[in-house]
Structure formats: structure tokens, C-alpha cells
Amino acid sequence: MQRTDTVKHISWIADKWRHRITGVITTLLLALSSVAGTASADVKHLTFATIKNSVNSQISFQVIREAYRKLGIEVDADYLPASRSLMMAGYGQYDGELYRIAGITEDYPHLLQVPTPVNRVEVVAFCRTDGDSEMNLESLKNYRLGVRRGVRFNVHLPLSETTQRVDSNRQLFNMLEKSRIDIALVGKANGLQIIREMEVTDITPLATPLLNLNLYHYVHSRHKALIPKLNKVLQDMHLNGRIAEIRRTYLNHLLQRG
Secondary structure: OHHHHHHHHHHHHHHHHHHHHHHHHHHHHHHHHHHHHHHHHHOOEEEEEEEOOOHHHHHHHHHHHHHHHOOOOEEEEEEEOHHHHHHHHHOOOOOEEEEEOOOHHHOOOOEEEOOOOOEEEEEEEEEOOOOOOOOOOOHHHHOOEEEEOOOHHHHHOOOOOOOEEEOOHHHHHHHHHOOOOOEEEEEHHHHHHHHHHHOOOOOEEOOOOOEEEEEEEEEEHHHHHHHHHHHHHHHHHHHOOHHHHHHHHHHHHHHHHO
16 A cells, blocks of 8 residues: 555656646747747848749749838748649748738638739740630640649649640740640749740740739748738838839830840
8 A cells, every 4th residue: 555655656756747847848838929920120131932933923022022112121032843832932931922812821821811912923824836816724624734843823724644744944835846735834034934944835824823822921920010011011112013023124124035
């Protein structure tokens, strides 16, 4: 009986200390959370993940950099494969995602969308001929399609198991040139850039976009205190035409390089 009583006493002490340790850990986590929530007020530099080899990354970065500078904050961007960029930003390894379409927070709850769009993407069908000028999302099902893996606007397209998914737009256009696919579904600006880089003359975009989507900046939840001020700056840039001017200037420069 004495041995049993001793074991019970030791167990009681262990439980007591376990509760105390749990309480301390909980208190520390709450304190850290509080610090994280206020740290954004004093932040001076942020780094965002974004998609490499993307015209929209370049345009969005110019918009975001100008907006943050108005708040006294300098920003950088790391250019990564599309899927990895989103995953690493969502896990908090970056201060957010430079741009994505709406709705990312549903899958990545720590990435908070800033309400004012910073850019837009026109998704068009690139093909080796003029193709069907009346093509729409429904008629795409009749063709062999190719898309870039990890690009979020893919969720709005009628893709299937036979759709070719690759890691870069250049791979898509190589497949198109070799007739391994009929259509490459790409953001118009990115597609035009690849055509010029590859110096191809037999690939063209259809005139009418299949999708026209706004692009939004996302910050990690630890910087949520920045969102109201940042959104006000972006609203002002939108209303005075500055965001449109940045996009137009970059695209004109792209066309002139061609």
C-alpha cells in the first residue's frame, strides 16, 4: 500500500507541474501573439514571395513598392515557382504574397487579402493559328490544353486529367510549337513576353480574354495591423490612376522591346 500511495503522490505532483507548465506556455504564446500584432506598427522592411518569370510579378512589385514607401516601409520580393511561393508565404516564411487572385485566404488562412486590387490578369488562349475567334470557356473542352502548374486562375478553367501541367510558360510554348498541345492558357502579358523572348512568329493570342481577374496583395496575419493604412494608400493610387499608369507604362515598355 505504501508503494501505491507513493506512486499516486508522484503522479499528483506530475499532473500539478504539467498544468503549471501548460499555463506558462499558454501565457507566453498569448504574449508573443500580442507582440506580433503590434510589431507591424514599427516594421521597416518586408519581403514577399511571388511567382518567378511573370510580367504580373514585375508590375505588381512596382505598385506594392510605391505603396509601402508611402508608409515608410521598404519591400523586397523573392521569385519562386508558383506553388512554392504560395506555400511558403502561407506558412509564414515570408511576410506575405505579392499578388494573387481573390480567395486565397480560404486555403491559406494566414494570408490576408488587402481589399484594393493592385493589378489584373487577362487569361487568353495562345495557339499556332488564329483559332476560333468565338472561343469561350465551354469550347476549350474540345482542345488539348496546357497550363502552368500552381497558377491560381486555373481553378476557373475547364481543365481535365488530360490537361498538360508544366512549371513554366516557356515549357508551355515549347509544347505548343511542337504541337503537343493545341492551346496554352496564359496571362496575356506573360504570353507576349515569352513570344518575344523565343522569337516565334507562328503563335498568337486570341483577341478576347477568357478570364479577366483582379489581382490582390496578401499579407501574413502577423502584419494584419498594416492592412487599413496600406489599403487607404492603394485606394488613393487607384482613384488617381497611378496603378493603371504603372501597368500601362510597363506593358508599353514590353511591346517596345519587341
